[in-house]
Amino acid sequence: MTKTRTHKHKKHTGQIPGTLVYTGEKSDKEFYVECFDYTKETIEESILIDIEDAVNYKETDSVTWINVEGLNYTKEIEHIGNQYGLHPLVLEDIVNTTQRPKIDEYDNYLFVVLKMLYYDKEEKIVIEQVSMVLGKNYVLTFQESEGDVFGTIRDRLRHANGRIRGLKSDYLLYALIDAVVDKYFSIIETLGNKIEDLETELFAGHSREGINIEVQQLKREILKVRRAIFPLREIINRIEKGEHPLIYKRTITYYRDIYDHLIQVSENIDIYREMIWSLMDMYMTTISNKMNEVMKVLTIIATIFIPLTFIAGIYGMNFDNIPELHYKYSYYILWGIMLMLFLGMLYYFKKKKWL
Template sequence: MLRKRVYRSKKILGKIPGSIIYTGDRSKEKLFIDTFDYGKDFCTEKELQSVQESFEYKDTDSVTWINLNGLNHVDQIEALGKHYALHPLVLEDVVNIAQRPKIDEYDDYIFVSLKMLYYDDEQQIVSEQVSFVLGKNYVLSFQEAEGDVFDQVRNRLRQSKGRVRNMKSDYLLYVLIDAIVDHYFSVIEILGDKIEDFETAIFSGAVDDDISQKIQNLKREILRVRRAIFPLREVINRIEKNESPLIQKKTITYYKDIYDHLIQVSENIDIYREMIWSLMDMYMTTISNKMNEVMKVLTIMASIFIPLTFIAGIYGMNFEYIPELQYKYSYFILWGVMIIMFLGMLYYFRKKKWL
């Protein structure tokens, strides 16, 4: 089914830079805010009713993760940004879901935006923008709607697994980005399975009538994933080379690991992209081969019946005098000649391996 293209840029054309305008379609999403405030020996999880309740975490000695779901609530986002002294252009990028992965560095915080990819229940790929603001002792995350890939991170915080409770906010940002990147592997694994299924179907000849449309849809999915992942390599590379005091040197090694994962994912995407083009070529070749088989059969049938038709045409003419017609066994002789010609041509075609 074809989907109508939505031009999100129309919502922000002509607007003043820094205007906080939500460009998505989920305008009825409820506001949901949850926080994790933790240290080495404690972890407090709390669901907030408004952003004002999060203001108390700004200057604490603990590390706080404030996660906001519902980018359509621009007034709440603006209030949160005002309290944490976020630049208006940062808030504009938060609610502009068409934003490419990027990083902006400021004196007191670092802004990172990237895409979270996953498949929904209908096996349609979903690309959701996630934005992070890294401060001295906090990480703010902004999502378009509830549902994400951070459940394992939450469990690690609750159960004090790994290093996250012993590290600063820069490590928390790494853990959150790493969870998104790790999920990229699940997405490309599903893409790989789809490509293999198409290859099997094409080689076996068990293809649907809309196979070409399905291949085109799969190609669009590959391109969508590629657009989401490739710019992220530059973001992580800039974090590695960042000299901001917000990111400790010992944490840089972990970000290098994310970069290695992105390189691996990118290589797989390039391979799958080439395989998609090959799938279309294989499908067109299969169709061409089938057409050639049909034309070969028709050509052989025509080659057999052309001389037979020629003979039948001669003796079917309405001339008054045709000597052979007066002979008693002409009919049977003509049948014999035609059968011998038919069998002889079949033998010749088989010998040439045309049949």
């Protein structure tokens, strides 16, 4: 049965620019909005039942993080976007889960799209799009589904760990991006362990059934991770070298640290990518060596039986005047000659190390 592939970009064909069309998988999850509003001394954590309440945090002196889960609720997202003055094309990119990681700069906010990676219960890589909007005193994040890598950020906000509650919203954006990048390291480490395990197995000469499928799956995973991570370097580079008024000079150093981490992750990805290609070559070499071993054994067997078959063919002919035909010990002599030929050839093959 042939599997039909769906193309998510077709959903945008003929649409007016700025039209919100969710391109991800439909979910039964309810629309969920959590809010952290904090200063250095205080913090308020709440779940926003009424999305109208989100606009109350736009012009406060405190810093606010509003996290939205459920990109299939396009009307609610459009309403929040209108409250915060987001451009229609920004809202379109938020619900377009195939959007390439990027950064757009506007007069009073920054819009960042990146990919959040983690493993699910079946040990498969999940790539989820996260959109972030940085304003003067707020950060909006939009996720496709529940579950993320921001648990440590929530704990730091609740317990005032580190400097996160003492700095502005640009530092909060840094902390959120840094949490995503830190998760990249664990993803890369797991992929590296899988590749090394397969490499060890193939070096040992093992080629169990299905190992080629595992190599191909790892190859696809590496390519998916590479496509998700590499564009983020450009984003951080633009933040680091840009002069947007929402990014203060004191936080540029922290963004530079993210860039260094991304360089390290990228180098590891390139290394593992080369290792994957080497694994494929190694697998083909292992299969070829096994085939050669089989062909060598069959060739030796055929070579041994060629002279024996020749002798049997000569004395199997129905001529009356074969000299040895009526000799009393001909049968035993013939067996002796054939046995000597067999043993002699085995000795010769052993001496040549063909066996």
